[in-house]
Amino acid sequence: MVNQTQANVGTGNGKRTDPEHFRVFCICFTKTAIRKSDLNNDGRLDLAVANYLGNNVGILLGYGNGSFAQQTTYSTGDGFDTWMITIGDLNNDNMPDILVTNYGADSVGIFFGYGDGSFTSQMIFPTGIGSKPIAAAIWDFNSDNRSDIVVVNYNSDNVILLLRDSSQPFLTMTTFLTGKNSNLQYMAIADVNKDNFLDIIVANNGNDNIGILLGYGNGSLMKQITYATGNGSSPSSVAVGDFNNDSLADIAVANTGANNVGILLGYGNGTFSAITSYSTGNVSNPYSVSVADFNNDKCLDMAVSNLGSKSVQVKQTDHGSSFWPRFSLVFVNDVGQNFVICDKCRTIVTYKSSTGTGGLKKHLASCDKITLSNTTQSIITTYYTASKPSIIPEKIKKEVTNAYLEFIALDGRPFEIVSRIGFKNMLETIFKAGKITANSQSTEISDLLPHPTTVSRKVDQVYSF
Known part of the structure; x- marks a missing residue:
């Protein structure tokens, strides 16, 4: 019983x-x-x-x-x-x-x-x-x-x-x-x-x-x-x-x-x-x-x-690698949001049914002006502690964010986006990676990125244009 x-x-x-x-x-x-x-x-x-x-x-x-x-x-x-x-x-x-x-x-x-x-x-x-x-x-x-x-x-x-x-x-x-x-x-x-x-x-x-x-x-x-x-x-x-x-x-x-x-x-x-x-x-x-x-x-x-x-x-399952805190997915009223990937420049663009056509046309007009290149940094040798996130230079934040978005858009692979407190946790995890793995140890960036099977969950649609 x-x-x-x-x-x-x-x-x-x-x-x-x-x-x-x-x-x-x-x-x-x-x-x-x-x-x-x-x-x-x-x-x-x-x-x-x-x-x-x-x-x-x-x-x-x-x-x-x-x-x-x-x-x-x-x-x-x-x-x-x-x-x-x-x-x-x-x-x-x-x-x-x-x-x-x-x-x-x-x-x-x-x-x-x-x-x-x-x-x-x-x-x-x-x-x-x-x-x-x-x-x-x-x-x-x-x-x-x-x-x-x-x-x-x-x-x-x-x-x-x-x-x-x-x-x-x-x-x-x-x-x-x-x-x-x-x-x-x-x-x-x-x-x-x-x-x-x-x-x-x-x-x-x-x-x-x-x-x-x-x-x-x-x-x-x-x-x-x-x-x-x-x-x-x-x-x-x-x-x-x-x-x-x-x-x-x-x-x-x-x-x-x-x-x-x-x-x-x-x-x-x-x-x-x-x-x-x-x-x-x-x-x-x-x-x-x-x-x-x-x-x-x-x-x-x-x-x-x-x-x-x-x-x-x-029991609930955990996401990602052992480095990752729990993170949130982008949902509005429990509905997964749609994204498109531009095959030419790999830019990720959100869309809605009411604005999708106009938004894509606008992006196509500026696509040739966008240049994205893969990061040349292969390892993390220093870090910023999560207790002082405000001292992280905005340039580094932007570069890390771009690198992450490039990763999930690479080769048109399916993706998820982390957001809100989850996205903040993701960035702080990377910045304090040296502390996680010991100061004397270098950490491969690939070790910090979610596994492809993790970032491919719950995709509504992926379009190319």
């Missing part, structure tokens, strides 16, 4: 903010898994609940107004310790069925649906003696348009595929190893190498890594490739999404033992960067991570449930 929540909000550059930007809500954790679906074909969402302590599955039919009918239960068996539940069509009758993992009985169970909110008794499929299945999913892994089952087993350190032929039972079971003492906790399903076949990502809690098992689309998987999550990290959950807006699959992982969440950026070929971790707070013990656009800004965010602090976190 959820009483409290925290959130991590993203900006599309693959980064996350520090813990102080988290919002915290209280949660009471119980061993219950919940899934939602329309189970009786009335157009309203219903709930299916795996009751670990009750050894049953509960069905709560929804009324469409946030309330539900009294729970109807279906037994999974005494001591079965039903752990996880998922919903899908497992017999191609276009009616939702229920799949559960029976952790205590080394099996998965299927309840076939009648389409009216009622279900058959459980059909059991063993997963191996002592396997302790902890998670399962329903997908088509052999491209035959029939739903198959994938199961991760905590105790037997493997992933199994249950493939279905034209008959109802699952006749083929294939096992894929994940490493001795890997103690799998969770998995995610996605195409991470852009071959249109499903791949499996697992959290190897016992070996402090995540594993990638690339799929061939015929019911077989490539040998696991692992990525370290840190000594003592004990990863418990993984999720897949595009966190840096490059249209490639990235991975988020909740590291219970390290009190952090990590991001591994994908290269589109099934390989990933080393992990970048973000703290969730001392003794938070993050146990589960999920991704969605929680603030409707078209960028994926992360929600992390913390077992230790009994909270959920949703």
Whole structure:
């Protein structure tokens, strides 16, 4: 039951903010898994609940107004310790069925649906003696348009595929190893190498890594490739999404033992960067991570449930490089503003629908008189402290501003403009760069400029003339 929540909000550059930007809500954790679906074909969402302590599955039919009918239960068996539940069509009758993992009985169970909110008794499929299945999913892994089952087993350190032929039972079971003492906790399903076949990502809690098992689309998987999550990290959950807006699959992982969440950026070929971790707070013990656009800004965010602090976190991302303070974007009444770039002189010109034509004609008339050249200064060897910004010569301010505008206009690349206090912070950051990096160290200007993926966010339109 959820009483409290925290959130991590993203900006599309693959980064996350520090813990102080988290919002915290209280949660009471119980061993219950919940899934939602329309189970009786009335157009309203219903709930299916795996009751670990009750050894049953509960069905709560929804009324469409946030309330539900009294729970109807279906037994999974005494001591079965039903752990996880998922919903899908497992017999191609276009009616939702229920799949559960029976952790205590080394099996998965299927309840076939009648389409009216009622279900058959459980059909059991063993997963191996002592396997302790902890998670399962329903997908088509052999491209035959029939739903198959994938199961991760905590105790037997493997992933199994249950493939279905034209008959109802699952006749083929294939096992894929994940490493001795890997103690799998969770998995995610996605195409991470852009071959249109499903791949499996697992959290190897016992070996402090995540594993990638690339799929061939015929019911077989490539040998696991692992990525370290840190000594003592004990990863418990993984999720897949595009966190840096490059249209490639990235991975988020909740590291219970390290009190952090990590991001591994994908290269589109099934390989990933080393992990970048973000703290969730001392003794938070993050146990589960999920991704969605929680603030409707078209960028994926992360929600992390913390077992230790009994909270959920949703965290905002940071912009730019490690040198940069937070900055603002140019918006008027929450609407991004339009700019044009002159291909000839690289001047950035604002426009409005009422004045755009006249303004562009005026600029064209004076374009030949404008000369802009790249700055010849390649490093910063001195600086002005932010505490005395008034002593910064106006000429230097102008040159830095022009250099920044040249950077974002270069080669017609998409851009954003910082403004108000954000623009002031940007300038002062550059002027005190020597202090940031130590007085004896020279700082490359390129290190201070935002990354292109940062300055290309939220552009309405870019025109050339």
